[in-house]
Amino acid sequence: MSARALSFLAARSARNRVTSVVTQMRSPRYALTVLAGVSYVALVIGDPSHWNRHHSPFASSGLIQTLAPLGVALLVAWWWIRGGYQRAIAFAPAEVDFLFPAPVRRRTLIVFKMLRVQPGIIFTAAFILFVFPWTMALWWPLAFLSLWLVLTALNWHQLAASLVRANVAEHTGTSAAARRSMLPLLIAVLALAALLSGLVPDLFALRGATSVHEVMTRLIAALHRPAPRVVLYPFRLLLAPVLALDVTAWLHALPGLLVILALHFAWVIRSDAAFEEAAAEGGRKRAEMLANRKKGLARYRRPATKPATRPLFELNATGWPGAAMLWKSMLEFTRGFRPRVVIGMAAAIGVLLVMLLYSTHGGSSGADTAAGLLAGVLAITTLMAPIGLRNDLRGDLRHIELLRTFPIRGRDLVAGEISGATLSVAMIQAVLLIVALVFAMRGSVGATHRGLIALAAVLGLPLLVTITAGQCTILNAMALIVPAWVRTTADVGIEATGQRLLVMAGSIVLLLLALVPAALLGGVAFAIAAGLAGTRIAGIAAGVVLCAALWGEIVGAWFWLGHLYDRLDPVEVGIIA
Amino acid sequence: MLEIAHLTKSYGDTAAVADLSFSVAPGEVLGLVGPNGAGKTTTLRSIAGIIRPTSGTIRINGHDLLTDPLPAKAALAYIPDEPHLFDHLTVEEHLRFVGRLYGVADARARIPALLQEMELTERRTALPGALSRGMKQKLGIACGLLHDPGLFILDEPLTGLDPGAIRRMKATILARAHAGTAVILSSHLLQLVEELCSRVLVIHRGRAVAIGTLAEISASRPELAGRGLEDTFLALTEVQPS
Numbered sequence: 065m066s067a068r069a070l071s072f073l074a075a076r077s078a079r080n081r082v083t084s085v086v087t088q089m090r091s092p093r094y095a096l097t098v099l100a101g102v103s104y105v106a107l108v109i110g111d112p113s114h115w116n117r118h119h120s121p122f123a124s125s126g127l128i129q130t131l132a133p134l135g136v137a138l139l140v141a142w143w144w145i146r147g148g149y150q151r152a153i154a155f156a157p158a159e160v161d162f163l164f165p166a167p168v169r170r171r172t173l174i175v176f177k178m179l180r181v182q183p184g185i186i187f188t189a190a191f192i193l194f195v196f197p198w199t200m201a202l203w204w205p206l207a208f209l210s211l212w213l214v215l216t217a218l219n220w221h222q223l224a225a226s227l228v229r230a231n232v233a234e235h236t237g238t239s240a241a242a243r244r245s246m247l248p249l250l251i252a253v254l255a256l257a258a259l260l261s262g263l264v265p266d267l268f269a270l271r272g273a274t275s276v277h278e279v280m281t282r283l284i285a286a287l288h289r290p291a292p293r294v295v296l297y298p299f300r301l302l303l304a305p306v307l308a309l310d311v312t313a314w315l316h317a318l319p320g321l322l323v324i325l326a327l328h329f330a331w332v333i334r335s336d337a338a339f340e341e342a343a344a345e346g347g348r349k350r351a352e353m354l355a356n357r358k359k360g361l362a363r364y365r366r367p368a369t370k371p372a373t374r375p376l377f378e379l380n381a382t383g384w385p386g387a388a389m390l391w392k393s394m395l396e397f398t399r400g401f402r403p404r405v406v407i408g409m410a411a412a413i414g415v416l417l418v419m420l421l422y423s424t425h426g427g428s429s430g431a432d433t434a435a436g437l438l439a440g441v442l443a444i445t446t447l448m449a450p451i452g453l454r455n456d457l458r459g460d461l462r463h464i465e466l467l468r469t470f471p472i473r474g475r476d477l478v479a480g481e482i483s484g485a486t487l488s489v490a491m492i493q494a495v496l497l498i499v500a501l502v503f504a505m506r507g508s509v510g511a512t513h514r515g516l517i518a519l520a521a522v523l524g525l526p527l528l529v530t531i532t533a534g535q536c537t538i539l540n541a542m543a544l545i546v547p548a549w550v551r552t553t554a555d556v557g558i559e560a561t562g563q564r565l566l567v568m569a570g571s572i573v574l575l576l577l578a579l580v581p582a583a584l585l586g587g588v589a590f591a592i593a594a595g596l597a598g599t600r601i602a603g604i605a606a607g608v609v610l611c612a613a614l615w616g617e618i619v620g621a622w623f624w625l626g627h628l629y630d631r632l633d634p635v636e637v638g639i640i641a
Numbered sequence: 642m643l644e645i646a647h648l649t650k651s652y653g654d655t656a657a658v659a660d661l662s663f664s665v666a667p668g669e670v671l672g673l674v675g676p677n678g679a680g681k682t683t684t685l686r687s688i689a690g691i692i693r694p695t696s697g698t699i700r701i702n703g704h705d706l707l708t709d710p711l712p713a714k715a716a717l718a719y720i721p722d723e724p725h726l727f728d729h730l731t732v733e734e735h736l737r738f739v740g741r742l743y744g745v746a747d748a749r750a751r752i753p754a755l756l757q758e759m760e761l762t763e764r765r766t767a768l769p770g771a772l773s774r775g776m777k778q779k780l781g782i783a784c785g786l787l788h789d790p791g792l793f794i795l796d797e798p799l800t801g802l803d804p805g806a807i808r809r810m811k812a813t814i815l816a817r818a819h820a821g822t823a824v825i826l827s828s829h830l831l832q833l834v835e836e837l838c839s840r841v842l843v844i845h846r847g848r849a850v851a852i853g854t855l856a857e858i859s860a861s862r863p864e865l866a867g868r869g870l871e872d873t874f875l876a877l878t879e880v881q882p883s
Binding site: 469 | 652686714718719727729740741742743749
């Protein structure tokens with residue numbers, strides 16, 4: 065009986081979700097975003113080179129066949145040792161309130177949980193196939209089927225790990241249940257220890273390698289030693305169908321995967337873990353994060369509760385009120401910037417740099433490569449960071465009920481908000497620019513074009529900051545003109561993808577248009593100054609005129625946006641109900 | 642302190658508030674009551690400058706809110722039912738931020754006393770994520786009180802507060818009123834309105850259906866004589882069967 069009720073819940077929820085999407089399609093804004101998203105996907109799918117996997121050297125190189133099991137093994141180890149087990153068995157708050165007090169067996173709830181995640185797993189399998197087709201050599205329906213089964217097995221393993229950890233948390237001490245629960249945990253720790261002990265000596269030897277190819281060759285050799293081979297065997301068995309190079313290999317590999325799947329199913333549904341408390345807590349945290357994400361600022365972040373860091377500067381009690389908005393935006397940036405993200409980005413740039421430097425064997429060309437890479441990162445940051453960081457009106461429109469009561473002119477508020485966002489991006493730009501210039505100085509460009517580097521040092525940051533201010537202004541203008549778009553930017557789905565694409569493309573096109581008059585004036589300044597004082601001085605003059613002209617446009621836009629803000633009716637445009 | 646004349650706010654053909662006129666004197670506590678959807682929030686948002694009225698005038702401390710908004714807003718504080726706080730500003734930083742916006746020169750000196758009054762001293766370095774619902778509500782009220790507003794607008798101010806905090810909050814509201822602040826208090830808790838408010842404005846379907854003290858309202862409707870606010874409210878706002 066309860067199974068029928070749960071089926072009803074799942075079926076009706078899915079049906080209502082589809083109905084809601086179809087109903088929303090009547091709105092031109094929504095329809096446009098869906099169209100943009102679908103067009104993007106269609107463009108990628110329609111590109112034959114995207115699907116041309118048969119000749120993918122990566123899929124058949126043997127590299128992925130060796131490294132993928134290691135990656136999955138480390139992921140599984142993470143689930144057992146550190147991963148947030150509550151999240152894996154999370155039930156939505158409504159499910160907790162309705163299902164947990166209802167006369168439904170735990171096993172039924174677990175089966176419901178296993179089935180309910182299937183749409184997400186199917187979507188993930190399609191996504192991986194869509195984004196990384198070059199990692200698989202198989203015909204795509206077989207690759208999709210294999211991916212789906214592998215992801216299902218991994219999901220069930222994570223669920224099992226979470227149930228074991230929930231049981232350990234529930235039965236502390238030396239009870240039989242606790243001992244029974246500790247066993248798989250112990251096996252996971254021992255397996256990880258065996259894997260690492262087999263690998264670590266070889267990893268130390270990697271220091272002597274002189275190229276990326278050599279590093280990879282030694283790593284693959286290390287993974288073929290007895291201890292890592294034994295520990296990684298189940299993971300190779302699991303991934304074999306996905307990584308098979310042809311149908312015959314796939315048919316040979318499939319039974320192993322099906323056995324793993326069947327064993328996991330039995331393991332999960334035979335669990336007698338009292339998971340309710342962990343599931344409710346996980347659901348609460350997930351609901352909190354989703355609510356944060358819907359607010360538009362913090363995507364997957366929980367509300368900040370750690371002790372606050374000191375502000376970059378003190379706020380005086382009196383003076384220009386826009387400074388208060390700037391101060392607030394800077395605090396949002398410095399306190400909202402997660403070290404994990406910074407470390408991740410720095411590591412990614414570092415890995416790229418190391419690989420590039422290895423491939424060029426160091427020296428001045430290596431420094432040139434590093435400077436070029438950092439210049440590229442700087443350009444991408446200048447274009448993308450204002451879209452990603454939303455510590456301005458885009459984030460604060462949710463507080464409009466408070467902002468509108470403040471005795472501050474719209475133009476001051478807009479100027480303060482946008483300046484805060486611009487300065488936040490400028491801090492990242494300054495770091496990247498300095499490092500890029502240091503590398504450029506050590507490279508061949510530094511030896512031959514010191515004047516060019518000096519010009520970049522003098523004009524680079526002001527120019528980048530001006531462009532960022534322009535883009536932040538455009539993005540905030542979009543938020544004020546079509547606020548409903550800003551509210552849904554944090555949503556997921558094809559319509560949200562389309563919306564982001566439209567906002568990104570629109571902002572870049574508008575920025576380019578805004579640059580035209582400023583660039584023309586800069587060009588005129590260059591022509592005049594070149595005739596009078598040479599090209600170097602003319603370059604500086606052109607840069608200064610370009611910045612000044614763009615700032616003129618930006619400040620004009622702030623006045624206009626301030627007027628727009630003052631006249632905005634937040635109820636009529638749907639910001640508040 | 643507050644004078645409202647013929648306030649109307651329409652959305653398309655629907656009038657959320659229609660031809661509303663009333664005033665609140667310094668030191669007075671006006672209770673704003675009405676059933677769900679009566680237009681209370683629209684009225685409060687119009688007075689707070691959040692939305693622009695379709696027609697009518699709102700004067701705060703002698704300043705027209707539409708034509709002279711900055712001095713009018715500088716004299717008011719609006720505390721919505723759901724506190725709006727910035728995720729990355731601590732309790733004390735919220736007060737300093739608001740102090741700068743309102744140009745409160747002695748904000749630094751006033752903050753400790755305000756934190757003490759709202760029992761937030763211990764939590765002054767905490768971020769909103771670490772505060773309970775009641776503490777957030779207290780912080781919102783502290784921010785509203787920092788600049789000594791002449792007009793204090795509260796929308797369901799006791800939501801999320803514990804009994805002790807409710808008692809202190811009532812005392813705070815009355816103390817501000819005794820000090821000369823005009824207060825508008827919107828609440829569904831009719832007992833609270835009856836206890837704190839010197840006059841009551843009952844609105845229904847966007848229109849004022851009664852305004853005055855409970856005695857005055859009863860006097861204008863003989864059938865309500867001797868009945869409490871709850872009975873009066875229900876009699877004034879119940880839909881009569883046709």
